[in-house]
Amino acid sequence: MQLERNLGLVDLVEPSALHDVCTAFRELFGLGLRVFAADGSLLAESVSDEAFCTYVREFGEGRRQCNQFRAQLARFTAQGAEPLAVRCFAGCAYLAAPVLFEGDAMGKVVYGPYLPADATRLPSTLMRLDTEIDSAVISEKSASLRRVRHDTLDRIVHAFQRVLDLILHSGQRATLTSETHLATIEESYREIAVKNKRLEETTVRLQELDRLKSNFLATVSHELRTPLTSIIGYSEMLAQGLAGPLAEEQRKFIGTILEKGEHLLRLISAVLDISTLDARRLELRREPTDIADLCARAVEKAVAQAGRRDVRLEILPVPQLPLIPVDPDLIEKALLHLVDNALKFSPPAGAVEIELHLTEPRADGEASIGFVLLAPLRRFLRVTVRDAGPGIPEGNLDLIFEAFFQEDGSATRAHGGLGLGLALVRQFAEAHGGKVEVESEPGKGSAFHLLLPVPPSASILPGAPP
């Protein structure tokens, strides 16, 4: 659809209706009129047969000149907005007035024939048209021609222009309405068709992927678990002495095999968990949650572990914070992973601090488009877990959130774990539209920031006094 397309008279008015209007005007003012489109084609006319004209047209030359003049009428164009008066060979006057719509000339209306009220004589050439022409008849018939005063004519032209304007306006409204309606339907249909096709393709692809993935997972889990179950089973039998009595040393070794085997089994389950946990597929059970509360709960659960390692674990004074819609179970797990991680890497007698903070909306580098409108969505509640551990070398900062990433061989042995915790924290954060970031200085410690988006409508809770 082109809204900018210039609509012509023909697009905007119904010629038969226009004809009726012309007729009504002629009957009211006794003045014939013709409406032409911009290209000169006649759209509507209502002209009565004047006795004068009929008489002149009885003569061969009169008819010829009259036809010629009528053909010319279509081509008269007034310059600008002012009407232009012309007279025919027989002395009748016509007025060509442009049809203006929103300042554009869209055609013209020609009024006439008439005689100007101040016209006294007909052209002398008229009598020389034909030898048969009778001056008495001419003056008798011309007396019945409509005589119009200038100001009357102005008023008629003005009145007709206003009626026409109204008709054009309604016509424009109707045309635009139906064109927009049609175009909207076409556009909606096109959009739906494109989306349907894309959806179908995606569904097929996803179904295929899903099938492959379930197959793969089933196979892997089977392949990994089967031998492991045997290992655990045989170790148990050995431990129970089914293969004969065991020396103390042997029992201890088998106990270790059993313990590690079970640990491995749990890890395999975690691996399967993380591969099924797709951030986008994670189903969140969101409810308005006090994050400070969740922190307190996480600390409670970790306090024993902290005690064992002689690490001080504390929450710094909490500012006023809004309740935010999160899945409390997942976020608590994420906090536990972060705290667990911090405790693991803390030196004895060190401290792990948890800090909560509401970030201000800020421009990231160069202000992006629509910042004023979009930025309010970028306010975050930030939970920082800070430790005084060995820190993380710069080059590894991006890697630690990858599943299975290990800082280095020695750390693995010293701290255990498979590097899944931080990957889970990241997935949980992203599932909430948030993120997790890390700052670290080797030798001094690390700070992990869990950022959860705060919806603009969230209201501030009265927090504990600092």
Place this chain on the structure above:
Amino acid sequence: MQVDIAHREIGLKFVYYGPALSGKTTNLQALHRVMPEGTAGRLLSLETRDDRTLFFDLLPLRVEVGSGLKIKLKLYTVPGQVIHDATRRLVLQSADGVAFIADSRVSEIESNAESFRNLAENLRANGLDARTISLVIQFNKRDLPDIRTDGEIDAMARAGREPVYKAVATDGKGVIETFLGLLRLTWSHLQAEHKFEERFGVDSRQLLLKLASQLGLPKHLAADRDGDRLWPPPSDGEK
């Protein structure tokens, strides 16, 4: 944009965009009220139901700015209701400038943002770019309670890159400022790209002053004064 060199006419299209009921139609009505007949045509409201725009509103403006140069402006509104997306996309076709009318109420923050994202998407679908199109933002309904504070909006406006205006469209407050701001911005973009000054032998500053006065807009807004001067547009540092 349509340029008719022979008739010395420039046709520009502005679109008022924004979420449902933010006051787009009210902006056009307020403009229509202050503009003299002859300059502004009839305000055409296509298909409305319960005061909601179903297709669009159209306010045609026509101004002679001297040297025989005519500027024809067409101001459109889009329907803000989410379901009329196809219509919004159609109305946005070949727009030269966009005024984004946001609702100042805190409860509407999310729908403002959603509508803005929708604008960016529909501009892209029309081969336009939200980063380069002339765009101003209006925070309307400043008269209501529970709105984002002036301080908040000012701070955001300083950080953002679009000119921001505050308005009470029902009282006509801020409506002209928004319109003139968009006109100024669009003209400076088009001037940079199409060299109208050279092609038509006009002076941008004179032209915009003339435009403002012919549109019946208050002199003080067109005045060469810091803050709301018409030409050149205040640079970011000056805002």
